[in-house]
Amino acid sequence: NLSFVDVCFSSTTVPKVLANHILGSQTISVSGCLTQLYFLCVFADMDNFLLAVMAYDRFVAICHPLHYTTKMNHQLCALLDVGSWVVASLNALLHTLLMARLSFCGDNIIPHFFCDATPLLKLSCSDTHLNQLMILTVAGLILLSPFVCILVSYILIACAVLRVSSPRGGWKAFSTxxxxxxxxxxxxxxxxxxxxNPSSSHSAGRDLAGAVMYTVVTPMLNPFIYSLRNRDMKGALRKVLTMKFPSKQ
Incomplete structure (x- = not known):
């Protein structure tokens, strides 16, 4: 699921950016912009939820290894998966519908390479207090709840690892x-x-760099990070590094 979400997350923005660059056009329709906003919210929320579910999975595996197969059964995994998709879709639909009711004026130029909520709100001539309130409450709650779940899971995992007397056992838990x-x-x-960050510290260049990191770079690095646990991948990487940096005799 995480691999699928990462592919879709990047595919929401990158193809349009490349098309604009090749065709020399920097336009997007209002419906296309709202569609892009919807799918961005869905896949960002799914990344958030899946990381929390995976943290719980590792907590059960390390702190309750004998009960792992009974606690993390197929029914629970399916429930967590489906529940994450439903909540992410409803949250994205809420923000997209609230954005669709606004009217926009002026040059309608977004200082961004995709339709994000914050740049769009700055272009609106309507009252955006409800949108901002929903972003702070609903979106904030959806972002913070999984983060707290991850934090608590790793605190409990750290306590369990510290109680392990064998250094090899502790290293094995850490590698997991x-x-x-x-x-x-x-x-x-x-x-x-x-x-x-405080709004006063935001600049166009910094916002664009941060957006590139979490929409393109992070999804691209995830497969490589998880592949480092694969023995074949480690062996291939070791051979490449040995060829580039041979040891001195």
Whole structure:
């Protein structure tokens, strides 16, 4: 699911950017803009939810290994998966419909390479207080709840690892969580830097750089980060590094 969401997340923005660059056009229709906003919200929320579900999965695997197969059964996995898609779709629909009711005026130029909620609100001539309230409450709750779940899971995992007397056992537990933890830091780090900074510190270049990080770079790096746990991948990477940097005799 995470791989599918990452592919769709990048596909929501990158093809349109490339088409604009090749054709020399920088336009998008209102319906196309709202459609892009909807799918961006869906896949961003899904990334958020799936990282939380994966954190819970690792918590059960490390803290309750003997009960793992009974707790993380197929029914629970399917329920978490379907529930994540439903909540993400409803949240995206809410923000898209609220954006569709606004009227826009002026040059209608977005200082961005895709239709994000914040740049669109700045173009509106209508009252945007309801939109901003929904972003702060609903979107904020949807973002913070999985983050708190991840934080609590890793605190409990850390306590369990510290109780392990064998260094090998502790390292094995860390290697189980290492890839997921790297993806979590990358995803939430860019999101926090992009949306939770004071508005006075925002600049067009900085906003664009942050947007590129979480819409293009992070989804692209996720498969590589998770592949580092694969022995064949490690062996191939070791051979490449050995060829480029041969050891001195």
């Amino acid at each position: 969580c290492g890839s997921h933890l790297a993806v979590v830091c990358l995803f939430y780090g860019t999101i926090i830097a992009e949306y939770f």
